Amino acid sequence: MCLLELKNINKYYKISGSNKFHVIKDVNVSFNKGELVSIIGESGSGKSTLMNLIGGLDSNYSGELLVNGKDISKLRKKELDTYRKSKVGFVFQSFNLISHLSILDNVTIAMTLSNVKKKARIKRAKEILSELGLENQINKKPSQLSGGQKQRVAIARALINNPEIIIADEPTGSLDSKTTMQVLEILRNIAEKGKLVIMVTHSEKVASCSSRVVKIADGKIISDDEIFKFENTYNLEDSSSNQKRFKFFGIRGKNLGIISAVKLALKNMKEKFARNIFLSIGGSIGIMSVILMLSLGNGVKTYFNTMMNSHVNPLVIEVNMPSEEDDKTIDLDVAKIQKPEINKEKSFEDTDIQKLSQIENVSQIEKGYTLISMGSNSLSYNGKGSNLIRLSTISSNITESNIQEGSLPKEGEILINKAVSDKLGGDVVGQKVTLNLLLNQKTVKAEFVVSGIENASGDLSSIIKSVFLNYSDLEKIYSENNSALKPNVMYINTTSEKYTPAIKEKVKEFGYSGSSQEQMTSMFNEMINITTYALSGIAAISLIVSAIMIIVVMYISVVERTKEIGIIKAIGARRKDIRRIFVCEAFLIGVFSGVIGLVFSYAVMNGINTMSNKLFNINVVIIKNSYAAFGVGVSIIISILSGILPANKASKLDPVESLRRE
Structure with a gap:
């Protein structure tokens, strides 16, 4: 049985109205393990579209696309995400590394999406990076590496979940001739170990290094030539074992956990540290206002009750008929x-x-x-x-x-x-x-x-x-x-x-009934409460401004990170995972806003009480623990609610379109 088989595959793009462009036309081809295949053709021939179909990035086509005899066109979205996560590894021409993550984090992100424990994923990543000669580069950022090193990182990321199929889109297009041969040698070694490596290229030189060359023109396969076969140096039994390790049909694998999402969100937020800090400070103003209004009411009420009760014996209760x-x-x-x-x-x-x-x-x-x-x-x-x-x-x-x-x-x-x-x-x-x-x-x-x-x-x-x-x-x-x-x-x-x-x-x-003093105290307390809630309500208007500000900034973040979202989706992230990452970022903004607002509130309280003690010997503002918890809680809730719409937008982005964004 073939590892990968395409039967009568047709793909259309809508142009305008009912007009369609037939980009893939009745493609029938099959691939086996241990092959290094080059799909070669001119620009616009349909080779990249074919790659997207095989990689599960595009499911809008007709025909059958079988992997180990299972038709991936019939997979649900979640199963398709698992397919990309465990069965396929992508290597892109422009590397598509996430700039604000370290080399180690770029490689382990696919395992992070699978909720693999940190110790296990770091060990696995270091092993692969060491095999590719990058053991000394793991803590660097992508901008600190050469083109060849970046492509090797992309290959390491593609291999991290031990997939059966490696898809390389113009893997040498951005490299010099020397580095090109190094990358091709790495891909050749991967194929020799039993993987199916499919390269999409327009270079005859690159194709000449392949064991098989498939030519495509105007959406049709015009030739399919086997150049040579690799020796069977890989163990099919081991390959079968690996397949069991990464099942994706009928079995639900592990997905991105909350803690991992929060950690990933923190790393993402560091990229725009100053902006996120100012956003948190802006949100904290509303929280501080509400806390201070509640605390002012509490201070006045406490002073009044203390004053009234100071002339009453706490052990004596007055009772009236x-x-x-x-x-x-x-x-x-x-x-x-x-x-x-x-x-x-x-x-x-x-x-x-x-x-x-x-x-x-x-x-x-x-x-x-x-x-x-x-x-x-x-x-x-x-x-x-x-x-x-x-x-x-x-x-x-x-x-x-x-x-x-x-x-x-x-x-x-x-x-x-x-x-x-x-x-x-x-x-x-x-x-x-x-x-x-x-x-x-x-x-x-x-x-x-x-x-x-x-x-x-x-x-x-x-x-x-x-x-x-x-x-x-x-x-x-x-x-x-x-x-x-x-x-x-x-x-x-x-x-x-x-x-x-x-x-x-x-x-x-x-x-x-109780004493007249108690009744009067109760009446004044009710009046103070009403006034406090009214002032807090007015102060809470600034929270609406904060919510709008968070929504705007989160939408900007989605636009800025469109390509990053495409990368994460290409390596198997579910819509839920994307939503979770962005909602976690909103949650963290809420936490930071609440904490900053609380710190400001205590600072203002100390300043006001210092003056009021000098003038009247009383504390005018008294922050209760419940007010502090309420302020932080409201900040988190508002931030999460504000982040839901941008998070949904991010989760619905098309991975193919996202990857094209510069």
Whole structure:
């Protein structure tokens, strides 16, 4: 059985409309192992087209093209890629080496596409390069070699996957006479070892060195002459073994892996290092903007929450009864607010107190009472007075850190805030004052000693005139005036701060509400979040610009590397492999953009925080790890999405047309 057989092969090229040019006409020819065949003819005779058909670069023809009895015209695209990768090796007139890869990488690229391990492919490449006298050139670039050396590298690349067929397109066309004889001798030795070597040439001198000469003119074979036969120095059994090693019919071989694609993409990107760096910096601006906007919102929110929580004992949870209408509804009727009996909220009953005390990790329950009034309650001292808006009982929620001056109130003492202190003359700590309290439609009086002034920083106390006293003192006032004081707020003490969130959730499950401070904090946090997301959305517009920039640069890269793509396809790269290489390049641009953007973000954060600490003693910008991960992730996703269209374009390029591109 012949190794290669062509039966009734016809090939047409479309010219315009329905017009066609018949370039290959009823070609019937067969070839065997161990032959050095020259296909000779003038330019335009169809010899290069025939080479493309045999090499699997062009599958648009009629007839049968049999390799080991299998018709490659019936192969699917993936199988045809495997055929070029394992059965055929190409040697081109213009060498077609990839300029930015080393000699070693140029030779091993076919094995890289087969996902062969690095150690194995380097060993194989060094063996072949050593046989061709290039063992000292492996780390050089193609531009550093002579024409003869380049052609030997191309031959080494063709042999790397141990193919059965070597196709050489004008292999000596760019060489001087001495180098021509050296290359022909190498091809002759390859044929003697059992390979089928087909040379396409127009040179009679080159053809004279062949064992067989096939002449073609106007798309037809006009002569087929056997000059001589090589001695059977090759072992057909070994050849059969090699054939088993590189099967391509019905068996799916290994293909380019992700890690290999990333490494190849990195090597490709080094060729345009400066451009890729500037592209990454351009993409990083959008990422940096989004990270900084999110971090600015986080810094402001953290400062606000810290400020609010600094005056609250983390071990104490304030619990309020929901209002009769809706605990989110605030009645602003001044007439109602001025009347204590209408102002009263729902009180905690014994069942409520028992339910709260049974919550896990609760160490103690404190009763409390808060009264809001406008003009009905007041505090007087030394002929001066101050109307009170809020009267509250003291609890463990207020600590020494909340005291600006003096101390927490003991029995018979009250704590006032700065707004009340200013109204009474300022220097009232340790002085006796009179509390005027509207109770049961009459004003009752009680004397107290001012224990201290509350630190109003970060709280509405700075403008709301407030006093704080012990629950037992207020209860005594109510009792002396034939009234019963019932708590309208409870303070839950926890055993550890780590249990506070769980207890708050349990309180909400029972239908109670949290403190007014928590509600206000929640409202402000929501406002900050909305503002942050709005600013981040505006900043994200620059990401669209980055995406467009990546698409443009990737398309330019496809155009610049058209011939490189053709070379890779000629040695067996699948469409998927080409896509994978370009998408990996886009992925790397995304990684670099994200990392650069993150570095810039931290640099800007440190600069802003240095200034804000000097001016306000706060950190305005705080980058969370989640923001950093989000920024890098978004950068990668946008880059990959931007690279898909150019990658698809690259994968669809015709290898024959690509190889013609200069």
